[in-house]
Amino acid sequence: MTTIQLEHIKKQYPNGFTAIHDLSLEIQDQEFLVLVGPSGCGKTTLLRLIAGLEEASSGLLKMDGRVMNNVEARDRDIAMVFQNYALYPHLTVFQNMAFSLRMRRVRKSLIREQVEDAAEILGLENLLDRKPGELSGGQRQRVAMGRAIVRHPKVFLMDEPLSNLDAKLRVEMREEISRLYRKLKTTFIYVTHDQIEAMTLGTRVVVMDHGDIRQSGAPQELYEKPANVFVAGFIGKPEMNFMPLEASLAASSAAAYTGRKIILGVRPEHIHITPATSRTEQTEQVEQAEQVPLMRGHIKLKEMLGDDELIYVGNDEQKCVVLTPSREDLLPGENVRLSTERANIHFFDEQTGEALACRSF
Numbered sequence: 001m002t003t004i005q006l007e008h009i010k011k012q013y014p015n016g017f018t019a020i021h022d023l024s025l026e027i028q029d030q031e032f033l034v035l036v037g038p039s040g041c042g043k044t045t046l047l048r049l050i051a052g053l054e055e056a057s058s059g060l061l062k063m064d065g066r067v068m069n070n071v072e073a074r075d076r077d078i079a080m081v082f083q084n085y086a087l088y089p090h091l092t093v094f095q096n097m098a099f100s101l102r103m104r105r106v107r108k109s110l111i112r113e114q115v116e117d118a119a120e121i122l123g124l125e126n127l128l129d130r131k132p133g134e135l136s137g138g139q140r141q142r143v144a145m146g147r148a149i150v151r152h153p154k155v156f157l158m159d160e161p162l163s164n165l166d167a168k169l170r171v172e173m174r175e176e177i178s179r180l181y182r183k184l185k186t187t188f189i190y191v192t193h194d195q196i197e198a199m200t201l202g203t204r205v206v207v208m209d210h211g212d213i214r215q216s217g218a219p220q221e222l223y224e225k226p227a228n229v230f231v232a233g234f235i236g237k238p239e240m241n242f243m244p245l246e247a248s249l250a251a252s253s254a255a256a257y258t259g260r261k262i263i264l265g266v267r268p269e270h271i272h273i274t275p276a277t278s279r280t281e282q283t284e285q286v287e288q289a290e291q292v293p294l295m296r297g298h299i300k301l302k303e304m305l306g307d308d309e310l311i312y313v314g315n316d317e318q319k320c321v322v323l324t325p326s327r328e329d330l331l332p333g334e335n336v337r338l339s340t341e342r343a344n345i346h347f348f349d350e351q352t353g354e355a356l357a358c359r360s361f
C-alpha cells in the first residue's frame with residue numbers, strides 16, 4: 001500500500017525561478033499516473049521532488065501519511081527510470097541489474113534470484129552475459145527497467161523512458177510497460193509529452209502547464225470533458241478547432257452567458273464536410289435537424305494519412321481542420337460547408353478559458 005500526497009508544493013530553484021507554484025495532488029496506491037504537459041511545465045521537477053532528488057521550497061510530501069520531505073532519496077523506496085538509461089558500459093546486463101542490490105550488500109543468492117526474476121519478466125534471460133554495447137535500444141531500456149524492478153520499490157517513477165526509441169520500438173515498449181504494471185501491481189508515475197502514451201498507459205492523466213495542474217482525470221474524461229481551452233487543445237491530435245461562437249448560435253444562447261464572449265471548440269474527427277453545392281433538399285433537411293453548421297470555406301490543403309485524411313478549410317476569418325476517412329470527391333479549392341452534432345461542441349469562456357457546462361446553445 002502506497003499513497004502519495006503532495007500538499008501545496010512549491011519549488012523555487014536557487015536562481016529564483018519558480019517551477020511549481022502551489023501544487024496539491026493525491027496519488028492512490030496502484031495508480032498509473034501520467035504527467036503530461038508542454039516542455040518546461042514542471043513535470044520532471046515534480047518527479048524529482050517525489051524521488052527526493054530535489055527539495056520542495058514549501059509544502060508537504062507524504063507517503064502513506066508520513067511526511068517525507070526530509071527523507072533521503074535512497075530511503076524512499078522509490079525507483080526511477082530515466083530517458084537516457086545510463087547503463088554501466090563495462091558491466092554485463094546481470095551486473096547492471098544487480099548493481100543497486102550489491103551496493104546494499106544484499107546476499108549473493110538473493111541477488112541472483114531477484115535479477116533472474118526481473119530478467120524473466122522482461123524477457124532478458126538470454127542476454128544476462130552481454131554488455132550494453134551488444135544490445136538494441138529496446139533491450140537496453142528493458143535492462144534499465146530491470147534495474148528498477150529488482151529493488152521491489154513501492155513506487156516506480158519514469159521520466160520519458162521511451163523517448164530515445166524509434167516509433168516501432170516505442171509501441172512495443174509501451175505494451176511492455178503496460179504489462180509490467182499489471183504484473184507488479186504497484187504505483188507508477190510516468191512523465192511524457194507523448195499523448196498516445198499518456199492516453200493508453202495512464203489510469204489517470206494529469207495535465208500540467210507553467211507549474212500548475214490544469215486538469216486531472218481518466219484519459220477519456222480529459223478527451224470528452226476538457227475543463228479549459230488549454231486541456232482541450234493539448235489532449236487530442238490533431239488539435240481541437242477553436243472559433244468564436246457563430247452569431248446564429250449565439251442568438252439562442254442562454255441568458256446567463258449574454259455579454260460574455262464564448263469560444264466554440266470542435267475536434268477535427270467530429271466535423272462533417274460537404275460540398276457547398278450538390279446538395280439535395282432532402283439531405284439539407286436531415287442535416288439541419290441533427291447538425292449544427294460551423295462554417296463555410298474552401299479547401300486549402302489535403303494531407304493523406306493512409307485511410308484517413310486531414311482537410312484544411314478556411315475563409316477570410318477563420319480556419320478549421322477536418323479529420324475524415326479519405327474523401328476523393330473533395331479537391332483543394334472546392335467550396336465546402338462544415339457541420340457537427342450538437343453533443344460534440346465544447347463551449348469556453350473566452351476571457352477565463354474555462355469550459356462552460358451549458359451545452360444547450
Ligand code: ATP
Nearest residue numbers: 013015017019038039040041042043044045046193
Ligand atoms: P521537458 O518536457 O522539456 O523535460 P519539464 O516539464 O520536465 O520539461 P522541468 O524540467 O521540470 O520541465 O523544468 C521546469 C522549469 O524549471 C523549466 O522552465 C526549467 O527551465 C526550469 N528548471 C529546471 N531545472 C532548473 C534548475 N536547476 N534551475 C533553474 N531552473 C530550472
